[in-house]
Amino acid sequence: MIKIGWLRTFFIVIGLIIVLIGCGKGKHDASASWRHGEPLGKERLMIGVIHITDPQTETSGGYTYAHELGILEMQEALALRDDQILRKTNVLDSDPAGIENAMRECIAAGADIIIATSWGYMDICEKLAGEFPHVVFAHASGYKSNDTNFTNYFGRLYQVKYLSGIAAGMKTRTGKIGYVAAMGKDNSEEGSGLNAFALGVERVNPRAKIYLRVTYSWFDPMEEVNATRALVAEGCDVISQGCDSPYPQIEAQKAGIWGVGYNTDMGREAPDAVLTSAIWQWGAYYIYLVRSVIDGSFTTTPYLGGIAEGILDMTPLATELVAPGTAEAMETAREQMLTGKFNVFDGVMETNDGKTIGVEGTTLSDREIQSGINWYYRTIIEP
DSSP: OOOHHHHHHHHHHHHHHHHHHHHHHSTTOGGGSOOTTSOOOGGGOOEEEEOSSOTTSTTTOSHHHHHHHHHHHHHHHHTOOGGGEEEEOSOOTTOHHHHHHHHHHHHHTTOSEEEEOSGGGHHHHHHHHHHOTTSEEEEESSSOOOSSSEEEEEEOHHHHHHHHHHHHHHHOSSSEEEEEESSOTTOHHHHHHHHHHHHHHHHHOTTOEEEEEEOSSSSOHHHHHHHHHHHHHTTOOEEEESSSSSHHHHHHHHHTOEEEEEESOTTTTOTTTEEEEEEEOTHHHHHHHHHHHHHTOOOOOOEEEOTTTTSEEEOOOOTTTSOTTHHHHHHHHHHHHHTTSOOSSBSOEEBTTSOEESOTTOBOOHHHHHHOOOOOBTTEEOO
């Protein structure tokens, strides 16, 4: 007969072995982790993605859905398994504790890369990058990074916003164009896009004005609806946006006017209103990022692509809706950007409070566009 004491010892030993094996699979096993300058086996790679909304819901429509399309494109291009992508959805970028919990859960599950898709995730990325040196943190927009494992990525949004302004400026009949912004002038990401849009409008319609409403949230469908309705009531007949959801375009369609979408092709949600959409194609960056981690070439040098790199573009024009000559005007401007003959923020520009920005014969640097635009162009009318 086997003694009870021996059995108890046997099961304790087995239990300890199981625990040790389990721990060996976790992120705290440094021997199996990503290390700067070294390749990482693709078959064991894990990626945590932090989304501000849920890309599967109909109300996410734009920004989060655009990122999710990029993640799926990257997964297919690099032949990653479904179980190598860990998603955290509805992580509000105004909730630091929730952001940190979501990232820590991904790391505990074995994530080698954290992809943080919203501006408000930046400070938590900075904090955790110092705590977890064997995890790569990639943050969309923002301006913070370090020398080892924390980078940021964005695009020359102003290029496509300028082009969308051309479409809006040629279409308006009232000379009043509405813009639903997510943030105020202290946010350079929003401000650079809005100002570029206004400059594009002015190129083809110098008398048009941009009427502004700010929701102070990247994603707040009800406020976006209210803002759009207020703009319609003011006589705006084209609606553009810097906020995340397609509701401004949906409201434009309900009002029988037109719109210019953002993030994804919003012509799907409002086919009778949307002239075109300025879209993100995040897959261009996500393929680059993950491949660099796999092959050991990853650096924290911030990424900034544009139309030429394929991270931003315009959707095909709704030919039955746009004004005659729109395609030609947009193509001319696009070609000028691609050849370096024109850079949107060129020369001296007047703000709506009477100041001037820029120097004749020069153009604003990408750094200034990303972090130094806290002004509105002269044709923008604040409420």
